[in-house]
Amino acid sequence: MSTPPIQWYPGHIAKAEKALIEQLKKVDVVLEVRDARIPHSSHHPQIQKWIGDKPHVLVLNRIDLVTPVSHQLWLDALKAEGQVPHCTDAQHGKGIKAVIKAAEKVGVSINQRRRNRGMRPRPVRAVVLGFPNVGKSALINRLLKRRIVESARRPGVTRQLRWVRVSQDLELLDTPGVLPAKLNNQEAAYKLAICDDIGTAAYENQLVATALIELIQGLESSKSKPGFLPNQVLQTRYQLDPTSITAADYLATAAEQRHQGDLERMAQQVLNDFRKGLLGKVTLELPPSVH
Template sequence: MGITQNYKLNTIQWYPGHIAKAEKQLKEQLKLVDVVLEVRDARIPVSTHHPQLQEWIGNKSRVLVINRFDMILPQTKQAWINWFKRQGEVPYYTNAQHGQGVPAVLKAAQAEGVQLNERRKSRGMLPRPVRAVVIGFPNVGKSALINRILGKRVVESAARPGVTRSLRWVRISDELELLDAPGVIPLKLQNQDAAVKLAICDDIGDASYDNQLVAAAFLDIISYLEAVAPELLPKQALNERYKLDPTEHTGEGYLHALAEHRYKGDVERTARQLLTDYRKGFLGQIPLEIPTQFSGDE
């Protein structure tokens, strides 16, 4: 959907050096593994899938992990499960912070190992543990998932990409070894719609963007989704939180009205506060993508 297309094309700007480095590191990690655990954000499960991912993974097995399911409503989660099923995919939903859904992810990764060892056996090779890596965009919850799988905090969680040391394998079971360094997907996207959603969710890592443009786009997205799928969003989330009805406003108009209403006309502060409130869940379980948007895609 072209919800954010009226925003400047250069709303999000990346630093090429970081992107090149991240891609090189990711490719080195992928060479070493049999199974990729791809982590996406439940609020934006399409935008947190990189269009080049399949090319990078090649013929390796992939387990699709949708993290932060606690940040969307149960009916939104179910709608996405049905959508993924139609795409021939089985998503594993997790709340990595609290460990929900993690055992099922482990089971899926180990099942891929069984297939790997059947192929090895057919070629006269001995079985070995399957090697897995957790990959995804910055801040989607990769380190939290790794920590849960390992059962102890051995990965430094940080709200910025690249806080990992030299590669280290950790034996999870007789069937599975996990690389303790998360693979960060390099984040240069041609699709500005997806980039804006990543910025709203703070899944974007090393990039610069205009908070006011991103906050206005966020408000426009909410307004659009409330119109097409009100049952998948909490009722009147903005009005409940800020006591200011968004109905008569564009995203930009509401941002300015809210600045006058709550923050002494300071639009930048308002934009930051709005984004922070969303990221912390203070606005309720609001998705930024719903399956009907993508019914004709993929």
């Protein structure tokens, strides 16, 4: 992608990363939350380095925003990589029980080892990790069955490390979304921006909206499995055929038709339409096996 690079690394994130690395020493199991619309791009490149050989539970959140075909293709692809994803819609409480069971299962073996050494059992300590705004706090609130952690569709809302008790068997560490110091993978960075998973100071709306249009054009023209995307995503919403036109020209033409040529307003509309699900259930990346 030849567009200008996206970079965003606020001071509170840098500080939180140092605190997180220290707290990880106390953690038994890691719950990694990813965005189901971008399962690979929302995988933090440093997570494996941070967690080492600690047990790892993968949570695909926002499963309500992807089609059943996309959901199944990604499940199969991740399982082929040796991962067992737990799919959730944290906003509406779906899939939460399976996540609790997966975390508590780790605690059983940990406490057995403690008993063998003459130590008392204790709650399993889990950490929730992921990029900003992938739904970590919403997940914790559902796990707790009450709103204890601030949750909003705004990147960077969670700014403090905090331990919260889920049950007598499980404690959770909520963390700020931690971005890499440098977003070297710019294709992933643009997808994170499209999904509103990084701060708006990192990018220009027009560039990101153009990238979204280009991604949808590419997916629609690819030989992806029928049902991976809704039919004619852009044409259905904007009554404008995206074939045989560049993404930049598509945005400009749509702006002329809808906002008197105001590119910024059109870019904001395209991004908001995607984020609110008004374009339908759109997954932005194909599993590697489908390419």
